[in-house]
Amino acid sequence: MKILVPVKRVIDYNVKPRVKADGSGVDLANVKMSMNPFDEIAVEEAIRLKEAGKAEEIVAISVGPAKAQETLRTALAMGADRAILVETDDEVEPLAVAKILKAIAEEEQPGLVMLGKQAIDDDSNQTGQMLAALMQRPQGTFANTVEIDGDSVIVKREIDGGLETVKLTMPAIVTTDLRLNEPRYASLPNIMKAKKKSLDVKTPADYGVDTAKRLTTTNVAEPPVRQAGEKVEDVDALVMKMKALGIA
Amino acid sequence: MSETVSANGMDSETFDQFIDQLERYVRERLLPAEKEVIANDRVPEDILSEMKDMGLFGLTVPEDYGGAGLNTRQYAQVVRTIAYAAPAFRSIFSINVGMFNSAIKNGGTDEQKAEWWPRIAAGEVACFGLTEPGSGSDSAAMQTFAKPDPDGNGWILNGTKRYITNAPHADVGLIMARTEKDALPKNAHVSAFIVPMDTPGVSVGSADEKMGQAGSHVADVMLDDVHVPGDALLGGETGQGFRFAMQSLDNGRISVGAASTGYARRALDSALKYANERQAFGEPIANFQLIQQMLAESWTEIYAAEAMMADVTARVDRGEDTIKHAAAFKAFASEMCGRVVDRVVQIYGGAGYLAEYDAERFFRDARIYRIYEGTTQILQLQIAKRMLREYANM
Numbered sequence: 001m002k003i004l005v006p007v008k009r010v011i012d013y014n015v016k017p018r019v020k021a022d023g024s025g026v027d028l029a030n031v032k033m034s035m036n037p038f039d040e041i042a043v044e045e046a047i048r049l050k051e052a053g054k055a056e057e058i059v060a061i062s063v064g065p066a067k068a069q070e071t072l073r074t075a076l077a078m079g080a081d082r083a084i085l086v087e088t089d090d091e092v093e094p095l096a097v098a099k100i101l102k103a104i105a106e107e108e109q110p111g112l113v114m115l116g117k118q119a120i121d122d123d124s125n126q127t128g129q130m131l132a133a134l135m136q137r138p139q140g141t142f143a144n145t146v147e148i149d150g151d152s153v154i155v156k157r158e159i160d161g162g163l164e165t166v167k168l169t170m171p172a173i174v175t176t177d178l179r180l181n182e183p184r185y186a187s188l189p190n191i192m193k194a195k196k197k198s199l200d201v202k203t204p205a206d207y208g209v210d211t212a213k214r215l216t217t218t219n220v221a222e223p224p225v226r227q228a229g230e231k232v233e234d235v236d237a238l239v240m241k242m243k244a245l246g247i248a
Numbered sequence: 249m250s251e252t253v254s255a256n257g258m259d260s261e262t263f264d265q266f267i268d269q270l271e272r273y274v275r276e277r278l279l280p281a282e283k284e285v286i287a288n289d290r291v292p293e294d295i296l297s298e299m300k301d302m303g304l305f306g307l308t309v310p311e312d313y314g315g316a317g318l319n320t321r322q323y324a325q326v327v328r329t330i331a332y333a334a335p336a337f338r339s340i341f342s343i344n345v346g347m348f349n350s351a352i353k354n355g356g357t358d359e360q361k362a363e364w365w366p367r368i369a370a371g372e373v374a375c376f377g378l379t380e381p382g383s384g385s386d387s388a389a390m391q392t393f394a395k396p397d398p399d400g401n402g403w404i405l406n407g408t409k410r411y412i413t414n415a416p417h418a419d420v421g422l423i424m425a426r427t428e429k430d431a432l433p434k435n436a437h438v439s440a441f442i443v444p445m446d447t448p449g450v451s452v453g454s455a456d457e458k459m460g461q462a463g464s465h466v467a468d469v470m471l472d473d474v475h476v477p478g479d480a481l482l483g484g485e486t487g488q489g490f491r492f493a494m495q496s497l498d499n500g501r502i503s504v505g506a507a508s509t510g511y512a513r514r515a516l517d518s519a520l521k522y523a524n525e526r527q528a529f530g531e532p533i534a535n536f537q538l539i540q541q542m543l544a545e546s547w548t549e550i551y552a553a554e555a556m557m558a559d560v561t562a563r564v565d566r567g568e569d570t571i572k573h574a575a576a577f578k579a580f581a582s583e584m585c586g587r588v589v590d591r592v593v594q595i596y597g598g599a600g601y602l603a604e605y606d607a608e609r610f611f612r613d614a615r616i617y618r619i620y621e622g623t624t625q626i627l628q629l630q631i632a633k634r635m636l637r638e639y640a641n642m
């Protein structure tokens with residue numbers, strides 16, 4: 001079985017994002033970029049399936065600027081076998097990415113497409129679902145555990161109040177949640193080996209997809225600054241205060 | 249196979265990717281494990297095995313022999329990055345990538361390279377035995393003796409080595425021993441032997457109690473009629489041991505300088521955070537100008553050490569004679585680290601004296617940097633000696 005793992009290059013999760021002065025978005029100039037952490041979990045899970053003998057090949061895919069090659073190299077250093085970069089400088093939206101992934105899936109015929117449940121830059125949480133709809137294949141979103149069972153994949157999903165187990169006939173789309181695994185660190189020997197792995201560069205046009213924006217961002221703003229708290233003497237005073245604020 | 253470590257090192261894209269992973273590893277794995285290292289006085293097994301998998305034990309070993317083939321500039325950057333965390337994490341692989349690797353590179357036969365480089369790159373821990381109870385750099389007084397086996401099967405070693413870093417964990421030691429009764433010019437009475445630590449007759453004393461650097465261990469190594477085969481003699485000829493050891497010194501000094509620089513940065517980051525959180529007179533102490541002076545002085549000095557590191561390592565990679573530069577970098581960086589950790593305790597105030605906070609640990613850990621791989625004083629003597637010799641030759 002082959003697993004496709006789409007990965008997105010996003011602002012590093014340790015960086016404190018700064019909003020551009022004109023409110024048009026987040027300032028990415030000279031900001032450290034990394035693989036979307038949820039996608040990293042997807043890469044790790046695919047590698048574990050391969051190590052367990054449940055998969056033969058892992059193909060990492062990224063849709064984004066030339067620099068996204070670095071993100072793919074990270075996936076290769078972790079253990080993906082080869083990579084495809086669909087290069088575009090456009091700010092891509094989930095629907096365009098899903099269309100590109102569908103076209104690649106038609107070529108590659110994977111048993112699983114495994115990707116992060118969302119990217120930490122725009123928090124869309126749409127690509128996996130849109131891809132499932134376009135491919136007309138089953139989806140297991142917010143995966144907490146993934147288990148291959150013959151021609152099916154059993155996914156425990158993180159939902160409000162607990163876990164839901166679904167059994168999907170493959171090919172299927174799985175989106176990964178935070179608690180699925182802890183991704184490995186790429187070792188120096190593997191980073192060196194990754195240099196020699198194949199990385200194809202394509203364009204959206206190669207797949208007949210138009211990446212023009214369908215959405216308009218009207219404004220991006222910093223979250224409001226948290227107000228300072230207030231200390232009270234005892235519980236009675238606390239209750240009084242809460243009543244006065246109308247929250248008790 | 250190529251035998252020399254390429255001065256170009258690893259291509260920058262691959263190296264940057266590794267440093268990126270390593271910074272993350274330090275932040276996410278090593279820093280949270282520090283308390284455990286200190287409480288148990290050892291690096292946890294799972295972390296040790298991760299560090300081996302990551303390739304840290306073979307950073308400087310040539311690529312053809314299973315290592316990463318880093319040049320000196322890259323190697324120092326890795327050391328500085330990992331030295332941001334507790335010193336024990338650097339210490340455990342420092343002899344592999346430093347003194348041991350360097351001695352094999354400078355003095356090893358092709359067979360010794362083929363045997364030992366892959367083994368240390370895979371994570372066998374090395375130690376380096378030069379110092380003795382009664383001698384250090386003054387090799388004339390060395391007591392450890394290697395005499396030819398009367399049956400003609402190699403050598404028999406006897407003696408005691410002192411302050412041997414990593415001895416309790418080591419799989420292999422590079423042991424300096426005299427092969428001549430009388431001291432010879434250029435220390436030609438000293439030879440180097442590669443001794444697997446499980447060879448009968450090798451024993452290791454209990455780890456010495458130390459001021460700081462919890463989790464890294466120093467102990468005596470006792471050699472009692474230790475038989476080693478003829479091919480254990482480094483380079484296959486006697487009289488070269490001290491020269492090989494001295495050739496490794498620049499490398500060791502750069503490593504300690506890089507470690508001092510990384511740890512100073514750590515201590516300063518910690519003080520910066522503390523100064524922003526700690527309130528006095530109704531505001532963070534970071535607002536007070538005398539605190540700001542200590543922060544600024546520390547930052548400036550760290551920057552200076554980083555600039556020195558970039559320069560000296562570039563010189564090494566260009567093949568220049570760097571004895572003066574490496575000594576100067578090590579002396580400056582270690583003294584600088586001492587000043588920074590002292591200021592950090594001061595910024596922490598009363599909390600700086602309490603074991604509950606990190607500052608006092610930084611203070612204790614950093615103290616050794618001014619001592620090992622050459623005290624500041626011996627380095628100053630070497631720098632001045634070189635200056636005077638150069639003046640005389642002008």
